[in-house]
Structure formats: C-alpha cells, structure tokens
Amino acid sequence: MTSEEYRKEILRLKKEKNAVILGHYYQIEEIQALSDYVGDSLALAQEAQRTDADIIVFCGVHFMAETAKILNPSRKVLLPDVNASCSLAESCTGADLREFKKQYPGYMVVSYVNCSAEVKAESDLICTSGNAEKLINSLPSDQKIIFSPDKNLGGYINRQTGREMVLWNGVCTVHDALEAESILKLKQQNPDAPVIAHPECNAAVLAVSDFIGSTKAMLNYIAKSDKKRFIVVTEAGILYEMKKSNPDKEFITVSNEEGCSCAECSYMKMNTLEKLYKCLRDETPEITLSADMIERAAKPIVRMLDMSRELGIIK
Ligand code: 13P
Numbered sequence: 590m591t592s593e594e595y596r597k598e599i600l601r602l603k604k605e606k607n608a609v610i611l612g613h614y615y616q617i618e619e620i621q622a623l624s625d626y627v628g629d630s631l632a633l634a635q636e637a638q639r640t641d642a643d644i645i646v647f648c649g650v651h652f653m654a655e656t657a658k659i660l661n662p663s664r665k666v667l668l669p670d671v672n673a674s675c676s677l678a679e680s681c682t683g684a685d686l687r688e689f690k691k692q693y694p695g696y697m698v699v700s701y702v703n704c705s706a707e708v709k710a711e712s713d714l715i716c717t718s719g720n721a722e723k724l725i726n727s728l729p730s731d732q733k734i735i736f737s738p739d740k741n742l743g744g745y746i747n748r749q750t751g752r753e754m755v756l757w758n759g760v761c762t763v764h765d766a767l768e769a770e771s772i773l774k775l776k777q778q779n780p781d782a783p784v785i786a787h788p789e790c791n792a793a794v795l796a797v798s799d800f801i802g803s804t805k806a807m808l809n810y811i812a813k814s815d816k817k818r819f820i821v822v823t824e825a826g827i828l829y830e831m832k833k834s835n836p837d838k839e840f841i842t843v844s845n846e847e848g849c850s851c852a853e854c855s856y857m858k859m860n861t862l863e864k865l866y867k868c869l870r871d872e873t874p875e876i877t878l879s880a881d882m883i884e885r886a887a888k889p890i891v892r893m894l895d896m897s898r899e900l901g902i903i904k
C-alpha cells in the first residue's frame with residue numbers, strides 16, 4: 590500500500606472504531622500529521638486521561654502508552670510497535686528501585702515519567718520535563734528525595750533548585766550522546782541563534798544552552814522569540830512541528846562527523862504508518878496491566894497531575 594492509502598485507511602478505521610491517535614513530537618512526520626493530538630509527555634498524559642474514545646492508539650513509546658492505560662484503564666490502549674522502548678525506562682526495574690530505596694529510609698521517590706509502570710508503582714510522585722522543576726520546588730525544602738531514572742534531568746533540577754536529590758544512574762542515550770563541543774562550534778558559526786536544549790542532555794551541553802525545556806516548552810520559546818534562527822538540541826522529530834508552526838524561522842541541528850543527524854531515537858521511529866494501520870485494524874499490540882499495578886502506578890501520576898493543576902502548570 591502507498592502512504593496515501595495507509596493514511597486513508599487509518600482515518601477510516603479511526604472513525605469506524607471511535608479511536609483517538611495520540612502522537613509524540615518525536616514520531617515520524619506522517620504519524621504526527623495524522624494524529625488527533627501531538628504533544629509532550631505531560632499534554633499527552635492529560636489527553637489520555639480525558640478522552641472518551643473507545644480506543645487510544647498511542648504513537649510514542651511503551652512507557653507513554655502504559656501511562657495512558659493507567660490513567661484511563663477502561664479504554665483499549667494500542668501501541669503500533671510494542672518494542673518501542675526507551676533507554677531510561679530500561680535502566681531501572683521496579684525491583685532495582687525497591688532495593689535502592691532500602692539504602693535511603695525516609696526519602697521520597699520522584700520518578701521521571703520515562704519509566705515502567707513497575708517503577709511508577711514504587712514512586713511517590715511522577716514528573717515530566719514540563720513540570721519537574723516546579724513540582725520539586727513545591728516540596729518542603731527539608732524533604733529528602735531520590736530521583737529516578739534520569740541523572741541528567743535530576744542533575745539539572747538539583748542545580749536549578751539547590752537540592753541534593755540522590756540520582757539513579759540512567760540516561761536517555763539519544764540526548765546524552767550530544768556533545769557540548771559540537772554545540773559550541775555551531776554557536777560560533779551562528780552567533781545570532783540561541784541554543785535550545787532538552788534537559789535530558791548532559792550537564793556540559795546544558796551549560797552552553799540559552800534555553801532548556803521540554804519539547805512543548807521549546808516550541809513555546811521559539812513562538813515567542815523575536816530571533817529568526819535557533820540551534821535545536823533534541824530529537825530530530827520535533828523539527829516537523831517547529832517548521833510547521835514557524836515557517837519564517839530557521840532551525841540548525843547538531844550533526845555528527847558524517848553530517849547525518851545523530852539525534853534520532855530509534856525507539857520513537859519504530860512506529861510506522863504500516864504498523865499504525867495494522868494495529869488499528871487488528872487491535873493489537875494492546876497494553877495490558879493488572880488491576881493492582883494500575884492502582885499502584887496511578888497514585889503518583891494522578892498526584893503529579895493534581896499538583897500541576899494546583900501550581901497552574903496545566904489546566
Ligand atoms: P517531552 O516531550 O515530555 O519533553 O519528553 C521528551 C522525551 O524524551 C520523550 O521520550
């Protein structure tokens with residue numbers, strides 16, 4: 590089938606089955622263009638929670654689809670490629686975190702949403718890159734915290750808030766691989782362009798960045814800025830929305846020696862139009878979790894959403 594044929598069939602099946610397609614900004618362009626909602630992890634979790642569609646097709650990675658299932662368990666949640674994982678989610682299991690916690694009695698566990706349902710079930714509060722700093726700042730200043738699984742995001746929050754959270758040693762292999770040296774070179778070549786980076790990048794990269802934020806926060810920054818050119822330090826999929834919303838602006842990306850974009854998440858790119866079509870047609874792969882796991886993992890996610898509303902981060 591051609592891309593156009595897949596597109597038409599996906600739209601037909603979506604209507605017939607009362608399904609909603611949620612897509613992350615790092616998905617391939619064709620999927621973003623077809624999605625009912627495209628957003629960052631926080632916005633997509635909210636959409637998943639409030640949708641009344643019978644089927645949620647989550648075009649993102651496994652932990653995102655799990656989060657959708659946890660927030661809206663009566664819906665059927667599908668993920669076009671069930672192997673679409675995440676290096677952060679893989680860096681820490683529920684059992685790992687349970688063991689780790691034993692070394693730190695009295696500590697609260699805050700986990701980045703990029704983790705499995707099991708890790709969420711072991712956590713007291715979940716955060717995303719869109720709300721992490723504000724949520725952590727709102728906790729009592731003497732509250733001791735374990736932050737899992739992203740040491741880069743956790744380190745960034747420690748520097749921003751002056752906290753000394755104990756960090757799990759996980760990284761997003763895509764963002765962590767980006768090097769400050771390449772960014773400094775780009776900065777020299779393009780002195781008019783601010784560097785905008787995702788907080789999953791390593792500390793050296795963040796130190797040379799002008800703006801740090803979630804995918805949505807980067808888009809907001811560009812929309813409001815009077816600058817015309819930007820050095821974008823995150824996964825390449827976001828360029829689709831950046832260019833679409835800002836046709837008059839130019840985006841410079843970090844490339845490796847061979848000149849190809851090294852900031853590509855192979856997990857995010859596992860979902861294709863063909864897999865999306867087959868998943869809607871056959872209603873598989875489906876995300877299933879035990880009722881007990883849903884109940885335990887929901888608590889820290891719902892707490893995150895409630896706190897985010899109270900703090901005015903989301904509506
Ligand atoms: P956000 O879109 O929430 O910034 O997340 C980035 C990411 O790496 C998702 O896997």
Ligand code: SF4
Nearest residue numbers: 650675676761763854
């Ligand atoms: Fe995980 Fe990084 Fe890929 Fe996001 S970009 S899904 S954090 S590996």
